[in-house]
Amino acid sequence: MGERVEPVVPGPDLVGVNVERPLSHQQSSVWNKRQQAVCVRHAFKHYGSKNNPNHVLSDLNMTVAKGTIYGLLGASGCGKTTLLSCIVGRRRLNTGEIWVLGGKPGTRGSGVPGKRVGYMPQEIALYGEFSIRETMLYFGWIFGMNTSEINDRLQFLLNFLDLPSQNRLVKNLSGGQQRRVSFAVALMHDPELLILDEPTVGVDPLLRQSIWNHLVQITKDGNKTVIITTHYIEEARQAHTIGLMRSGKFLAEEAPHVLLSMYGCTSLEDVFLKLSRKQGQLGGAQPDNNISNNISLATLNWGKKDSVSVTEESGVVGLNFHQSKEVLVQDSNGHIDYSAKSSTSKPCLQETCEDCANCSEWTTTGKIRALLQKNFLRMWRNVGVMLFIFALPVMQVILFCLAIGGDPRGLKLAIVNEEAPYINKTFQPCPFEFGCSATNLSCRYLHTVNTSTITKVFYPDLNSAIQAVSRGEAWGAMHFTDNFTDALVARIALGKDSDEETLDQSEIRVHLDMSNQQIGIILQRDLQLTYQNFTKDILRDCNQNEELAEVPISFKKPIYGSNQPSFTDFVAPGVILTIVFFLAVALTSSALIIERMEGLLDRSWVAGVTPGEILFSHVMTQFVVMCGQTALVLIFMILVFEVECQGDIFVVIILTILQGLCGMCFGFVISAVCELERNAIQLALGSFYPTLLLSGVIWPIEGMPTVLRYVSTFLPLTLATTSLRAMMTRGWSFLEPDVYYGFISTIVWIVAFLTISLVVLRTKRG
Numbered sequence: 001m002g003e004r005v006e007p008v009v010p011g012p013d014l015v016g017v018n019v020e021r022p023l024s025h026q027q028s029s030v031w032n033k034r035q036q037a038v039c040v041r042h043a044f045k046h047y048g049s050k051n052n053p054n055h056v057l058s059d060l061n062m063t064v065a066k067g068t069i070y071g072l073l074g075a076s077g078c079g080k081t082t083l084l085s086c087i088v089g090r091r092r093l094n095t096g097e098i099w100v101l102g103g104k105p106g107t108r109g110s111g112v113p114g115k116r117v118g119y120m121p122q123e124i125a126l127y128g129e130f131s132i133r134e135t136m137l138y139f140g141w142i143f144g145m146n147t148s149e150i151n152d153r154l155q156f157l158l159n160f161l162d163l164p165s166q167n168r169l170v171k172n173l174s175g176g177q178q179r180r181v182s183f184a185v186a187l188m189h190d191p192e193l194l195i196l197d198e199p200t201v202g203v204d205p206l207l208r209q210s211i212w213n214h215l216v217q218i219t220k221d222g223n224k225t226v227i228i229t230t231h232y233i234e235e236a237r238q239a240h241t242i243g244l245m246r247s248g249k250f251l252a253e254e255a256p257h258v259l260l261s262m263y264g265c266t267s268l269e270d271v272f273l274k275l276s277r278k279q280g281q282l283g284g285a286q287p288d289n290n291i292s293n294n295i296s297l298a299t300l301n302w303g304k305k306d307s308v309s310v311t312e313e314s315g316v317v318g319l320n321f322h323q324s325k326e327v328l329v330q331d332s333n334g335h336i337d338y339s340a341k342s343s344t345s346k347p348c349l350q351e352t353c354e355d356c357a358n359c360s361e362w363t364t365t366g367k368i369r370a371l372l373q374k375n376f377l378r379m380w381r382n383v384g385v386m387l388f389i390f391a392l393p394v395m396q397v398i399l400f401c402l403a404i405g406g407d408p409r410g411l412k413l414a415i416v417n418e419e420a421p422y423i424n425k426t427f428q429p430c431p432f433e434f435g436c437s438a439t440n441l442s443c444r445y446l447h448t449v450n451t452s453t454i455t456k457v458f459y460p461d462l463n464s465a466i467q468a469v470s471r472g473e474a475w476g477a478m479h480f481t482d483n484f485t486d487a488l489v490a491r492i493a494l495g496k497d498s499d500e501e502t503l504d505q506s507e508i509r510v511h512l513d514m515s516n517q518q519i520g521i522i523l524q525r526d527l528q529l530t531y532q533n534f535t536k537d538i539l540r541d542c543n544q545n546e547e548l549a550e551v552p553i554s555f556k557k558p559i560y561g562s563n564q565p566s567f568t569d570f571v572a573p574g575v576i577l578t579i580v581f582f583l584a585v586a587l588t589s590s591a592l593i594i595e596r597m598e599g600l601l602d603r604s605w606v607a608g609v610t611p612g613e614i615l616f617s618h619v620m621t622q623f624v625v626m627c628g629q630t631a632l633v634l635i636f637m638i639l640v641f642e643v644e645c646q647g648d649i650f651v652v653i654i655l656t657i658l659q660g661l662c663g664m665c666f667g668f669v670i671s672a673v674c675e676l677e678r679n680a681i682q683l684a685l686g687s688f689y690p691t692l693l694l695s696g697v698i699w700p701i702e703g704m705p706t707v708l709r710y711v712s713t714f715l716p717l718t719l720a721t722t723s724l725r726a727m728m729t730r731g732w733s734f735l736e737p738d739v740y741y742g743f744i745s746t747i748v749w750i751v752a753f754l755t756i757s758l759v760v761l762r763t764k765r766g
């Protein structure tokens with residue numbers, strides 16, 4: 001008994017076939033060094049609220065020895081991925097402790113998450129538009145490798161995993177090839193701990209075998225550890241230890257051959273079923289205490305010449321080492337120790353983290369460089385989308401300038417002129433010789449009407465004209481009585497002494513369709529102006545002072561703007577900011593969601609990239625795009641369509657860029673808050689109209705009820721719009737409060753949005 005017994009683990013030679021493989025001397029000595037790669041104690045984790053929690057991990061204990069393969073098995077939804085994400089520092093336990101490679105995940109200097117861990121998530125989690133080489137370069141840089149190291153490793157992985165040409169785009173690879181690339185990414189930096197979440201799902205048997213072969217290979221020297229989940233229970237025979245998980249606990253944590261022998265089963269699936277039934281009967285995870293009696297049988301039946309040398313500290317230990325009160329430990333003399341010592345009370349072996357010294361070399365700058373290159377490459381690869389991103393603001397400006405602010409033209413006016421004769425129902429045009437003695441003043445008035453705005457349509461009687469308006473054929477009906485001229489002359493001559501009939505007959509009667517306020521007001525304005533011009537003409541012809549026709553208010557040269565203000569000039573500043581703000585929202589609102597849904601964000605977190613670094617890289621990338629968009633918007637608005645800009649163009653540009661930045665940050669908030677892309681789109685679109693309506697872009701906020709006006713002031717676009725309007729239309733400098741309030745408000749919003757995004761991202765990261 002004193003002679004050394006070689007431990008045995010099932011070999012990798014055939015997938016699903018239990019072939020025993022003696023451990024190397026080196027490996028077994030490593031196991032005996034009591035090194036733990038991962039140690040989990042009393043782990044509790046739930047999702048959902050405290051009132052309605054979904055308990056996923058309940059008092060779970062796990063020990064993974066260094067230099068071993070640990071197969072994590074269990075039914076779908078039992079909590080495997082959750083456990084792994086806690087191990088890699090993606091999520092935090094509610095209670096309990098986790099030690100990984102001698103440190104606590106997420107703590108400074110632990111290297112986890114970070115380069116000490118290689119993680120292959122369940123999803124493919126690759127950038128489809130990247131080639132295999134670009135994918136490897138990106139992840140290599142993230143892990144602080146230099147390009148020549150990456151190239152060397154890439155060549156090895158291409159050969160080893162039988163990958164196609166390194167220049168093939170990931171999206172054009174088959175599902176199996178993509179999985180292999182994803183596996184290669186996890187192996188890229190040769191991590192100490194490899195965590196593989198179902199790497200063999202949907203993979204053909206040959207490839208599965210080669211994956212397992214490699215895992216066995218890399219753990220051989222005892223320095224690398226692998227935790228792997230799989231639904232193909234039988235393939236896990238090749239692991240050194242198996243953790244059978246159910247309802248958030250381990251039913252057993254044991255070497256596969258021991259499990260098979262102990263339960264007298266020929267397949268691990270049967271063991272799992274047996275244990276699950278047992279757990280069901282017991283109503284918990286406590287295993288059968290009598291099971292230890294089978295252990296001697298198990299060990300006796302094991303192998304032809306070997307017995308199982310299991311040590312508590314190796315991680316390849318007795319039945320349910322951490323779950324039961326029974327501990328199977330074989331002493332140096334080969335005696336099995338059944339002492340009822342609960343392993344759950346055993347603390348994790350805390351070692352110093354020797355390899356963390358070089359963790360600090362792995363700088364934020366390197367990661368940000370990789371993230372920036374990745375973001376720009378993604379943009380470049382989607383060049384069609386990029387062109388659209390730049391064409392969109394130009395299109396919006398062109399459409400705005402062409403469609404908004406112009407005076408309506410060709411407005412039909414139904415005219416009934418009882419003074420003008422009809423011959424055979426055909427209108428007899430008015431004579432054009434208008435002298436002072438001209439008898440037909442209604443014709444003269446009509447002649448003065450601005451024909452580009454108003455199109456005159458003549459009707460024989462008032463009734464048919466009004467019906468035309470009712471049918472929508474004209475915007476108004478204008479009626480002159482049959483003795484309009486005489487009555488008007490008498491009215492002018494008699495003045496205040498005019499009788500009722502004279503006043504009535506000299507009136508130009510207009511019945512307008514006022515359903516469209518803009519058109520109604522324009523018609524009123526034009527008809528009144530026409531009357532002013534008409535009376536001026538007459539007075540001039542009759543050698544009278546034509547100024548008598550003027551309304552005695554004189555509008556001098558305006559202090560700001562012109563006497564004929566354009567609606568375009570009023571709306572343009574708000575429209576510039578709205579376009580830049582919401583384009584930036586559109587650019588960023590789904591940026592993180594897409595990465596999150598594709599599992600890429602998870603991969604980045606585990607690689608040790610922080611939320612701040614991710615946000616910063618996105619801000620930088622989108623900022624470049626946004627500057628281009630801002631330039632195009634301002635060039636088209638100011639240079640091409642000659643929208644008035646009285647102020648300092650440099651300050652105008654700065655404010656516009658800041659608003660774009662503000663929109664980007666708002667987009668990041670949406671992206672961080674929303675789980676699904678469609679929710680992000682809904683939120684972005686849903687915020688567009690309220691912001692547009694309440695920010696004084698299309699209507700002065702002075703027209704709003706007081707409360708709404710107050711609310712409006714605190715929106716990101718309101719003060720900025722007022723500021724830009726003041727600069728563009730009044731030419732005010734930055735020193736005016738109206739101007740600098742816009743800057744202050746924008747900067748405050750940027751900081752607020754960035755803070756919210758960071759907090760939400762950190763919370764979601766766990």
Ligand SMILES: Nc1ncnc2c1ncn2[C@@H]1O[C@H](COP(=O)(O)OP(=O)(O)OP(=O)(O)O)[C@@H](O)[C@H]1O
Pocket residue numbers: 047048054056074075076077078079080081082083122
């Ligand atoms: N982010 C989350 N929010 C709420 N519940 C979650 C979340 N992630 C997982 N769950 C729930 O936790 C439980 C365990 O999920 P987990 O993904 O860990 O299981 P799993 O064993 O990995 O499953 P599978 O083998 O199918 O991948 C499931 O009921 C799942 O619905």
